Amino acid sequence: MSTIVLGLGNPYQGDDSAGPRVARTLRDLLPSTSVIVEEASIGGLDILEVLSGYDKAIIIDAIDTEKGTPGTIYRLEMDDIAINYNVSSHEMDFITAIELGRKIGLSLPLSITIFAIETGQTAYPQKECTPPISAAIPLCADMIIRELQTKHRQTAPAAIINLE
Numbered sequence: 001m002s003t004i005v006l007g008l009g010n011p012y013q014g015d016d017s018a019g020p021r022v023a024r025t026l027r028d029l030l031p032s033t034s035v036i037v038e039e040a041s042i043g044g045l046d047i048l049e050v051l052s053g054y055d056k057a058i059i060i061d062a063i064d065t066e067k068g069t070p071g072t073i074y075r076l077e078m079d080d081i082a083i084n085y086n087v088s089s090h091e092m093d094f095i096t097a098i099e100l101g102r103k104i105g106l107s108l109p110l111s112i113t114i115f116a117i118e119t120g121q122t123a124y125p126q127k128e129c130t131p132p133i134s135a136a137i138p139l140c141a142d143m144i145i146r147e148l149q150t151k152h153r154q155t156a157p158a159a160i161i162n163l164e
Contacts, residue, residue, distance in 0.1 A: 008061040014126035015119040019060040025141040048101040057109040063116035070120035071132030
């Protein structure tokens, strides 16, 4: 089974760089295995090309919820995420892009798990993450390593890790 771990985010936008930072941490911690670890600053339909051909995907991204606490880590399955259909293919959300890719017959992962870290600051360019997000990065990497080590995982409910 081929697996990709994909850290999404803008590396120059403060807390939005959480996904790529977790991916870099995982590269250092994971032994050479069949797991591919990548970073990308993409969205919309562009994600289909990166995910195509894998059986399983773990996506790491920043998230901004209405009442979330910065640094909170969410483990989500595709069914846990609301669908938001956009008109423009350039602004298509993740779930809609995956659904479209499957409808047109692309070979996309059947299993997609998302690890999302609640953001603090993403409004302006900043080289570093805020302290709560910096603290969440190694914890998220550890959660993903445990996820990868679990061989016959049954569908788990959404999990929330709060650093407070």
